[in-house]
Amino acid sequence: EAQVTQNPRYLITVTGKKLTVTCSQNMNHEYMSWYRQDPGLGLRQIYYSMNVEVTDKGDVPEGYKVSRKEKRNFPLILESPSPNQTSLYFCASSTPKDRRDTQYFGPGTRLTVL
Amino acid sequence: KQEVTQIPAALSVPEGENLVLNCSFTDSAIYNLQWFRQDPGKGLTSLLLIQSSQREQTSGRLNASLDKSSGRSTLYIAASQPGDSATYLCAAEWYGQNFVFGPGTRLSVLP
Numbered sequence: 001e002a003q004v005t006q007n008p009r010y011l012i013t014v015t016g017k018k019l020t021v022t023c024s025q026n027m028n029h030e031y032m033s034w035y036r037q038d039p040g041l042g043l044r045q046i047y048y049s050m051n052v053e054v055t056d057k058g059d060v061p062e063g064y065k066v067s068r069k070e071k072r073n074f075p076l077i078l079e080s081p082s083p084n085q086t087s088l089y090f091c092a093s094s095t096p097k098d099r100r101d102t103q104y105f106g107p108g109t110r111l112t113v114l
Numbered sequence: 115k116q117e118v119t120q121i122p123a124a125l126s127v128p129e130g131e132n133l134v135l136n137c138s139f140t141d142s143a144i145y146n147l148q149w150f151r152q153d154p155g156k157g158l159t160s161l162l163l164i165q166s167s168q169r170e171q172t173s174g175r176l177n178a179s180l181d182k183s184s185g186r187s188t189l190y191i192a193a194s195q196p197g198d199s200a201t202y203l204c205a206a207e208w209y210g211q212n213f214v215f216g217p218g219t220r221l222s223v224l225p
Contacts, residue, residue, distance in 0.1 A: 004157075033212065043203070043215035058212065090157060102148060102160035103213065 002027045004106035006091050012112045013081055021076045021109050023091030031094045032074040033058065033103075034066065036087040043090070049074055081113045116141045118206050120216035127194055128224050135189040135219045137204035142182045149178050149189050150203045152218070158203065162189070194223045 004025045013019055025032065033048035035058075045058030049068040063085055065077040074093075078085060091106040117140045127133055137147070146165045150158040162171045162178040164187065170179040177190040187204055201220045205213040 035215075040217070042217040043205075045212055048212055092158075102163050103158075104160075105150075105157035107157045108155070 002104065004091055004093055004104050006089075006106040006109050008109060009107060010110050012114065014114050015082055016080050019078050019081060019111075021078075021089060021091075021111070023074045023076065023106060024072050025074075025091075025093040025104070026072065027093060027095075027104065028071065029093035029095050029104075030071070031103075032068065033092050034064070034074070034076045035090045035092065036060065036085075037090060037108075038087050046076070046089075081111075083113050085111065086113050087111060116206065116208055116214050118204060118214050118216040120202075120204060120219050122219060123217070124220040124222075126222040126224060129194060129196060131194050131223075132190070132192050133194055133221070135191070135202050135204075135221070137187040137189070137206075137216055139185050139187075139206045139214075141208060142185050143208060144182060145207045145209050147178075147180055147187050147207070148205045148213075149176075149187075150205065152201045152203060154200075161202075191221075194221075196223050196225050199223050 007022045030051045034046040035043045037043045044060045046064050047066040049055045055066050089109045092103040094103040119138045121136050148163045149161045152158050164171050164180040175192040180187045199222050201218045203218045205215045207213050
């Protein structure tokens, strides 16, 4: 089954404690991205990757890091989480070669930073 | 900066009604526009993708139209059902820029 998986699904942590949210897709997609969703602000892109070892900032990259060492994985790293990073995070993937394919989204990770 | 807006923010209708959700975008030179559905606590599911050269797309009871000149897209849902209750998001993609999402319309279809 084609899917995007994220782990963990729920996470409560404290300010400053480094964490990683994993994202994996099994569709051999080149393009992967991370979004955060906040009430009243909608979905905003954090980082994206066009392919292995190619990453770029989205609209709200501050406080986040990513890496793309393998095609299937695109982890989101919060080196020193702060309460304003409490949010619902989504990973997505697609094959943008002809711009016909939609983005496939993971189930989301709800992060609370105390 | 390109922006996407959606109205209404929330909508409640009785079962069986036809309804229209609206999406507006600031720059008409879009690459494509997508409509997504989001159920509470879940990810996004793509409903329809309209490329810039197309005027509309249909899938079952759903029909999405695109009018680039006016910067608008509409999602038409025919014969609504309680199972259609969800938040509907539109997202526009411009050349050289990634998806920009609207804030969503929360739909409730009452039995």
